[in-house]
């Protein structure tokens with residue numbers, strides 16, 4: 001069992017950073033990204049209702065569970081939807097995320 005995983009995040013300007021995240025924290029990827037200062041508004045507080053936490057999974061998409069109906073419904077409304085799109089508030093940090101790579105896609109223009 002790993003206590004620390006590494007996840008690579010690509011920011012909107014193309015900057016790539018590898019985050020080391022403890023697995024025992026019971027947070028979503030959205031909460032971690034916000035905590036790290038990424039421009040994610042998360043106006044719905046993680047309820048899969050605002051899509052500001054939209055990420056594109058660059059590496060490891062197949063390791064994730066399938067989106068629930070509410071997440072699909074939101075993803076479906078996104079102009080910049082990709083087949084690897086997910087809402088990061090619906091992705092819990094756990095060790096299966098080790099080595100994955102995500103691109104930040106959500107809106108940050110307020």
Ligand code: FES
Pocket residue numbers: 030042043044045046047048049050051052053054074087088089090
């Ligand atoms: S934080 Fe609103 S949809 Fe994820």
